[in-house]
Amino acid sequence: MEATVAVTPDQLPELLLHVAVVRPVFLWGAPGIGKSSLVRTFAESLGLECVTLLGTQLAPEDLIGVPQIVGDRSRFAPPETIARPEPYCLFLDELNAASPEVQKSFYSLILDRRIGNYELPEGSVVIGAGNRATDNALARPMASALVNRMVHLHLRADVDDWLKWAALNDIHPWIVRYLVQRPDHLWSPPPKTEAPFSTPRGWHMLSDAMHSCGDDIDDTVLHVLTAGILTAGHASAFRAYVKTLRHAYDLEAVLKGDLGWPRDPGDRDLLYFLSETFRARLVKDLPGAREHLSPSLGRFVIRVKAMLIELAEISVECAQLVIAADDDGTPALPTWFLIEVSRDLPRLAARR
Incomplete structure (x- = not known):
């Protein structure tokens, strides 16, 4: 995705403060300009723990969990990394580098803030980040259904x-x-x-x-x-x-x-x-x-x-x-x- 309007690192926290608390945000930018550290700093400013998932290191079951028998029925138990009782910042780093199957697993988490029966605690925020295809980095096309589930911000380096x-x-x-x-x-x-x-x-x-x-x-x-x-x-x-x-x-x-x-x-x-x-x-x-x-x-x-x-x-x-x-x-x-x-x-x- 090419930037039409870009923001500086100094402008980003204010935007995230108003947008990320109500809608999932995806942060685009070249490698090495500080996307990950800015998200962690933003989470700290809200008093939230930042839980980072790397898209390149995930399989679908790492998100939806594995089935378990409860009574006479089975249900998926999301991993404890995600299923937390307290609000937190879920940072989906390198999301657009994940396989299409993993990207699909994020749909309900990003839009409905839910995986199976687990729902993100009130006050949690979801932020994704990734490089652009023009950066010669690992980046897969993002399905339109996933693109349309997030607010997209483009970060640029500012001296x-x-x-x-x-x-x-x-x-x-x-x-x-x-x-x-x-x-x-x-x-x-x-x-x-x-x-x-x-x-x-x-x-x-x-x-x-x-x-x-x-x-x-x-x-x-x-x-x-x-x-x-x-x-x-x-x-x-x-x-x-x-x-x-x-x-x-x-x-x-x-x-x-x-x-x-x-x-x-x-x-x-x-x-x-x-x-x-x-x-x-x-x-x-x-x-x-x-x-x-x-x-x-x-x-x-x-x-x-x-x-x-x-x-x-x-x-x-x-x-x-x-x-x-x-x-x-x-x-x-x-x-x-x-x-x-x-x-x-x-x-x-x-x-x-």
Whole structure:
């Protein structure tokens, strides 16, 4: 199912508070963006125990139970995992990854809140969750009868929400500071091949590993960890960022002229990271029209042109990265600035 309207993790609890208490909810979202933890946190906020059933690990009898003889008749006895006397939150994780037979077993539980003679206690809530087929995750088509039994919410990763959560959950400060600068690296689409990709869950795992290793973590170890958790580009950029922290080598120092661009071939990952950060700084600070340029920004533009020449002397590729268009071909930097760069850089370079 494709999202038409998506919600952020910060918006979800309020929605669940009003909807999940009256109707079953199904939460869609990419792997690793926090669906399960958000549901557990919501259940805790209501004072309910969260009972999780994994659709991929269930058979129909795990829900409807097995027959038992009562008097001269038989009846199905639902498992004690479900048949509880007190209200609780029933979390059906990976529901759309379950077999069609298991999905059918959920029909009456989801719509009528009943299995056989057992009825969920008053005050219980039912929430399902699953990945989308486009996430290259295990996901089976959900029958229309099941789709129509639930309210569907689509969750998206949101860096501001995640950073708020990170501040309260001991996420490694290097990771927090990095994602403040590169919020676009919090999440990446799942690849079509079996390769690591960046998710909020992945950054959390990396944080745990880094805390365990300590701040003197060797670059080789950091390389292994990041390569096994993040996309290749994000892993390289994060390692370069850590190098800037350790050597007090940041873009501000280069902008002020206190430091030059790193020239050592062994620092090529650092040069690439600084180039990307430089590009992000220009996208943020340069106005869309030249007439909106203040005197201080005018001086900044002069310095930027000089820095681009210095960067091109070391790596034409990195200099091109700074002024390149976005992936869809849309210019990332203002047109007036790109025109000035193409006009002035050859003349400025000749002076040098």
